[in-house]
Amino acid sequence: MAEVFEGMKHMPYWWEAAPRPASPVAELPAAVDVAIVGAGYSGLHAALVLAQAGRSVMLFEAGLLGSGASTLNGGMVGPSFHKLGIQGLKRRYGEDQANAILRESVGFVDFLENFLTGEGIDCGFRRGGRFRGALTPAHYDAMARDLEGLARVAGVEGEMIPPARQHEETGSKLFHGGMVYRRDGGLHPGLYHDGLVARARAAGAAIAAETPVTGLARRGDGFIVTTPRGEVRAGQVAICTNGYTGKLTPALRRRLLPLRSAMIATEPLAPEVMRKLVPKDRVLSDSRRVVAYYRPSPDGTRFLFGSRAAGGADNPHVIAPHLRRLMLQVFPELATARIGHCWSGLVAYSFDHAPHIGVLDGLHYAMGYCGSGVARASYFGHKLGHKMLGNAEGATAFDGLPFETRPLYTGNPWFMPGILLWHRLADRLGR
Numbered sequence: 004m005a006e007v008f009e010g011m012k013h014m015p016y017w018w019e020a021a022p023r024p025a026s027p028v029a030e031l032p033a034a035v036d037v038a039i040v041g042a043g044y045s046g047l048h049a050a051l052v053l054a055q056a057g058r059s060v061m062l063f064e065a066g067l068l069g070s071g072a073s074t075l076n077g078g079m080v081g082p083s084f085h086k087l088g089i090q091g092l093k094r095r096y097g098e099d100q101a102n103a104i105l106r107e108s109v110g111f112v113d114f115l116e117n118f119l120t121g122e123g124i125d126c127g128f129r130r131g132g133r134f135r136g137a138l139t140p141a142h143y144d145a146m147a148r149d150l151e152g153l154a155r156v157a158g159v160e161g162e163m164i165p166p167a168r169q170h171e172e173t174g175s176k177l178f179h180g181g182m183v184y185r186r187d188g189g190l191h192p193g194l195y196h197d198g199l200v201a202r203a204r205a206a207g208a209a210i211a212a213e214t215p216v217t218g219l220a221r222r223g224d225g226f227i228v229t230t231p232r233g234e235v236r237a238g239q240v241a242i243c244t245n246g247y248t249g250k251l252t253p254a255l256r257r258r259l260l261p262l263r264s265a266m267i268a269t270e271p272l273a274p275e276v277m278r279k280l281v282p283k284d285r286v287l288s289d290s291r292r293v294v295a296y297y298r299p300s301p302d303g304t305r306f307l308f309g310s311r312a313a314g315g316a317d318n319p320h321v322i323a324p325h326l327r328r329l330m331l332q333v334f335p336e337l338a339t340a341r342i343g344h345c346w347s348g349l350v351a352y353s354f355d356h357a358p359h360i361g362v363l364d365g366l367h368y369a370m371g372y373c374g375s376g377v378a379r380a381s382y383f384g385h386k387l388g389h390k391m392l393g394n395a396e397g398a399t400a401f402d403g404l405p406f407e408t409r410p411l412y413t414g415n416p417w418f419m420p421g422i423l424l425w426h427r428l429a430d431r432l433g434r
């Protein structure tokens with residue numbers, strides 16, 4: 004077994020085609036209209052909108068460009084419907100806002116598609132659909148009810164795939180049928196991020212990588228942004244740090260649950276194996292409580308598998324065997340496949356399972372994408388830019404959702420390993 008991990012790189016597969024070299028670090032100006040903390044999809048989209056409107060924009064990124072989740076993810080795109088489901092959403096927010104949230108969510112991928120097409124960003128984007136496998140007959144029935152509701156309320160295009168037709172979608176024997184979201188898809192997250200960086204720079208936004216923001220202080224009607232390389236005055240500040248939100252913004256940190264998500268990629272597989280696993284070249288997920296997501300690489304040669312990281316740390320010797328075990332439950336035929344890459348990054352959950360956008364203590368923010376941020380963070384970053392400009396286009400059905408925290412919680416989710424363990428047990432029992 005150990006030989007399947009021989010030579011495995013502790014690095015995202017995506018960085019082979021989109022490496023993260025140290026990029027030229029912009030000089031820090033004395034003052035800008037807008038400072039943005041975090042250069043993932045959220046920060047870059049906000050920067051693009053603001054720079055295109057003529058604002059001077061400085062993006063600060065603590066690590067190498069794209070070293071956050073925006074080049075580490077699975078590249079799977081979809082509306083990411085709220086975990087509470089239609090009824091849960093209605094109970095929490097009332098029927099009108101719940102319906103508006105669902106309808107707007109369907110547009111996330113349309114937004115991304117239009118953006119990529121309009122900007123000519125070539126990142127392997129393909130709307131080939133997503134198959135979601137049902138682990139039990141009860142899960143299948145629940146999926147059918149959900150799909151019926153989503154089609155009625157939000158016009159979601161999907162189809163139930165009964166067990167007898169499952170082989171058309173996947174070679175896996177693990178499922179009791181499943182469903183297809185026809186308008187979901189996938190892209191190469193590293194190439195997407197590269198394209199976005201280039202567009203933001205071309206619009207005039209300056210980006211300082213390897214420049215963590217260490218302090219934010221109110222000064223007059225703006226802020227002083229402190230970094231190890233000096234200070235910058237900014238009229239407005241946007242916090243786009245999602246899973247990496249730290250002590251810089253304690254009020255936001257205590258509203259988020261950072262979780263480690265991890266992936267492995269196999270070495271290239273024979274074309275006939277790939278065709279057998281995923282005949283229609285769709286992205287896949289299933290009805291497990293502890294999320295599992297998997298897909299062919301955009302060039303169709305490798306199989307990528309992701310889930311929450313065992314142990315919580317970025318340790319490939321723990322993560323890779325755990326993910327491989329989960330992958331073999333779905334596709335036992337991959338038992339001899341060598342694992343070429345293993346990596347992980349941080350996502351951020353909110354207490355109400357919804358993404359949040361707004362202003363707190365004078366700081367603009369967009370975050371809490373609950374592990375599904377490729378389309379969401381792009382869309383919310385765009386909205387954030389418009390909000391900061393005071394444009395009506397910044398309005399969203401997610402406005403005004405209470406961004407909750409819990410008493411005594413400061414941002415260290417010490418209780419999550421216990422919750423994950425419970426969910427894993429429930430998965431094993433098929434609950």
Ligand SMILES: Cc1cc2nc3c(=O)[nH]c(=O)nc-3n(C[C@H](O)[C@H](O)[C@H](O)COP(=O)(O)OP(=O)(O)OC[C@H]3O[C@@H](n4cnc5c(N)ncnc54)[C@H](O)[C@@H]3O)c2cc1C
Nearest residue numbers: 041043044045065071072073076077079216348375376377
């Ligand atoms: C392994 C993995 C798999 C995933 N798979 C999927 C998927 O298939 N589909 C999907 O939709 N979503 C997926 N996601 C989630 C998605 O990647 C994120 O939701 C999205 O990238 C968030 O973008 P962002 O710009 O808000 O945050 P990020 O891209 O995480 O960027 C935040 C940045 O803020 C920076 N930062 C933090 N503090 C400071 C500071 N003080 N100063 C300067 N910079 C700072 C960080 O260095 C980081 O680069 C996955 C995530 C991971 C980790």
